[in-house]
Amino acid sequence: MPRPNLYYEERMPSPLERVWLEFRRNAFAMGALYLLSFIIFLSVFGPLLTPYGPNQQFIDAISLPPAWSTAGDVRFLLGTDELGRDMITRLIYGARYSFALPLLVVLISATIGMLLGAVAAMTVGVKSSTLKHILDVLMSIPSLLLALVVIAITGPGLSNALLAIGLVMIPQFLHVTRNAIHDERRKPYVTASRLNGVSDVYLLTMVFFPNIVRVLVIQFTIALSVAIFDITALGFLRLGAQAPTPEWGSMLAQSLEVAYVTPWVMALPGLALFLTLVSVNLVGETLRQAIQKQLEQ
């Protein structure tokens, strides 16, 4: 877009900057971004901030309500559970299990899945649309169901649940990457690069990658939110993280026993989970919109 202005040169914002601008425009998205950073901060530095251990039991402080209620105690800002454990400490530690671990798992399976997808797209190059359709349909089987099956093979437990989710995510990344490369394959700029005689690695990293990164980013945020949900759902069903682990889902499962007498023990882990999922989804949604806008321009 050249303009006849000699003294002022409008700079096209870079794609990353435009994403940032999109976030700035939307107060909700900004809020979600701050919240997400806060959760990341908590999962990294949380243990330094908490006054107690996650499984430290205070026999004199069983089932205390949050501090602002009359029966509360300032020592325990968000109250304690039925074993006298500090809620806020457990929630903060829970961020590691319910957010950081799924994040790591998704990162790992994304790396593996994308590599395999790229290899699959570059080597096999299946042209049949039937295979794509079959995979599309098979991918629609909910990841939770597949994770349940993996747990059935390996047995319950947090590490098995993480393994299950990771395994289930890999084919999804593989499929998305392969399809994305597949869609770009015939585009003129790719042909041009090929004619230049670049290597396959160069083609992948410098030609394809910048053009498919948006698809992958969107897939990543979806996968992250699904992984968080699945991990906590498995914890809730007592198939994931086991009893004393302060994982939000298993905290919820344990809190049910006392939910009608001490509702905060149930409400708080659920709220933490809800806020995390909202911020992940909102950030993902904003990213998607920003990329959509760039495409339209």
Add this chain to the structure above:
Amino acid sequence: MKTNARWLTMVAALLTLPALTACNPQEAANMNAQGLLYCAEGNPESFNPQLVTSGTTLDMTAAQLYDRLIEYDHRSNRYVPALAERWSVDESGLRYTFTLRDDVEFHDTAYFSPSRPLQSEDIVFSFRRWFEPSHPFHYVSGRGYPFFTASGIHNLIESVDALDERTVEIRLKQRDSSFLANLASDFAIILSAEYGAQMLAAGTPELIDQLPIGTGPFRFREFRKDVLVRYSRHENYWREPAASEQLVFRITQSDHKRMLMLLTQDCDISPYPPARDVEWLQQRDYIKLQAAVSPNTAFWAFNTERPPFDDPLVRRALAHAVDRDALLRAVYFEHAVRADSILPNTSWAHHPLPEAYTYDPELARELLREAGYADGFNMDIWAIPVQRAYNPNARLMAERIQSDLARIGVRATIVSYEWSTFRRRLAEGLHDSVLIGWSADHADPDNFFRPLLSCSAKLSGNNRAQWCDPMFDELLDAAIRTELLTTRQNFYQQAQEYLATEVPLLPIAHSVRFQASRDFIEGLELLPFGGIELRHARRLKPDQAPEQANAKEHD
């Protein structure tokens, strides 16, 4: 499709609106005022109490479907007639003669119509089933007869014979002061010999335990696994027929769910409300809470066949590592007393030995060092998945013990399965240690030792410690040979002292047993021994006209 979908949703919305606005479950529940909803904790393992020891199954079957020859009346502390209208013992104490009532009818159901009332043949059939391996039904269902094997009465009985249609004679090999108590227990129920023969002829003998026929106040109608068990009234019951036409056991594993179901009127009776909620329930005026001192003991049994638990030092160390007073507070909310013997404090042979089980982590560590486990070890704690009178929340207890054990360097993991799986694996001895307990079947102290810790109990899979000590068995046998109270007391005292040194299990608590029901249920009694009797229970409120609800759905 779109228009169709819209249309359907409209209909659905119209149908659901009145449900939301006009009606609440109270009215709906009252429409069937003739039925009782009982929240049970698990699936029955079988419909024949002879085959089981689990209280869940007993509660659902023994007193509802069957009768026994005699019963124990806990008010007068005497044995009273039931199916046998009278009985006598000869001088030697070896020959018992029972005379049966002549008006006892078996259940008439869709799958069996009795042609005759109860006769002595049925008693012979039922008893021989568990003590005579040649009986055609002895190996049917393949579960064994844990109560009878554990209490040893299968070896005690010489013969059971019908003298005539209404007289049965039981001969014993030796005197046994707990024999009548065992006959009055929930396990010694009477089956129908006629039904048995019919099933045998049809080639489906196992149905006798799945589609039960008995003489009890209710007859079997339906069992949906994980959902419900349905009984209906036995109209020709020999006593006064049951007060309710229908009895439904809803199967709900989680105790908090059952509590909520009691509040939302999904159930009328909830047998073992969680101890943590007892106080809270007491404040609700629409909930009736009954309490009974019931002779029971919760304990932590170590599998003495697996190292390191085969070493008494290790077992003693673990016993000293657990702060049982804290358990009483956190798990029982003080609705229990600390157990310092396996025998409950209500028993006349109770002999507490608190110093054997005191909380002393220092001593525990020392004992571990002595046993060669200075760095501790890994172990499993199995926690029963259901709530029993003796233990309202084994899982919570396990978590407490887990953190206690961590203090002496023992790393414990908590294990739990669905109840029937749990019991099966437990009987196979796959556990390191288990948090379980025992509720008395009858008042005799023998019921606390023999079925739990004797060698025969080990064979029957009921000995949670897998502990077999001939010396201990000798003490028990000696105690049972005599009717003299002081002599028996003396033997049981020795037995308890022996347990305190060997520690095959750590007694934890004797708890108060609670039962919660809605205020409109009457005639519900909480018995100290055995299962729950529901034949007098019924809803108080009169039948509310079903027309009310009709009108609402159609407008």
Add this chain to the structure above:
Amino acid sequence: MTRYLLRQCILLIFTVFALTLFTFCLSYWFTGEAMTNSSGLFPDHPDYADAFAARAFDRGVVAQYIAYVQHLLHGDWGRSLLDGAPVFEQLKVRFGASFEVIFFVLLLAWIPGVSFGVLAALKPGRASYILILGCSIAGYSVPVFWLAQLAILVIAVHLGLTPIAGQINPLYEIPAVTGSIVIDIALAQPDNLSGAYLSALQHMILPIIVLAVMPMMLLIRLTRNSMLEVLTKNYIVASYAKGMSTRRVVWSHAIPNAMQQVIRQLGSLMSLLIANTLIVEVIFSWPGIGNWLVRSIFERDYPVIQGGLLIIGLLILVSHVLLNLFHAWRYPQVRKDLYASS
């Protein structure tokens, strides 16, 4: 259309093949003996030897797979390892119960979802955009197990409006024939028919509402986005220019075309819904497949796990293909698209 139908059928066959292959492999992946895992018969069972031969476990893997599929087709899905009950019999009943919930949830989500979506599109603006975005993100993010517990506490326990467990007050004696309580009541014809229906509705209402939140919110957003896109199309402008009333334009031109996008997304919506149903069934003691599947995983009841997975997978695959077919039948232009895209 015939060609498209054929294509979809082939697609279905291939995906079902992949699914059965997967469940077949599970027998080998689970601990224990493959034969026991797929048939539910322990080696000491009297029929074991016959079943062993019938399932071709004495021959190669291919023969075993073929025998496995044959058994499936004959309705022999093995027996539960726990109680020896045939899996297929149980599955039929439990499938009915699960399907009923899913069906009613879709119905309940569809009407408000679509109508609010259309309304939101007709009143564009930042406020409505933010409201819709907020609601849909919240509705999509709220963990269904938490929502269900909140609903139980507030609506059922605190306000005492609904029961919380099962399909119907069990004092109504309704034998489970299809598993779907609405149909079962009709089949059983109890004395108090309307009372039974009322009780069933009260039991159903809470799980259905809890489950309907997520699809409803997604439908609102999908409908709105797709409507907004359609409303900018030339044919809409042309219709207005011809002097048609807004009502007619929206009702007969905009909505039908907007629905195309929405129906396309219904498949993934179904998958999410089914995953949520699995969890909610556990919470509301609904005697459906999810409840059973989760229980069997605890118990390691492998034949049940395989059966449950297979039937849920089938439900998803079939509903996908049906949606595709419906889509193609209703919107012929799609068929061409589908051929063209590779």
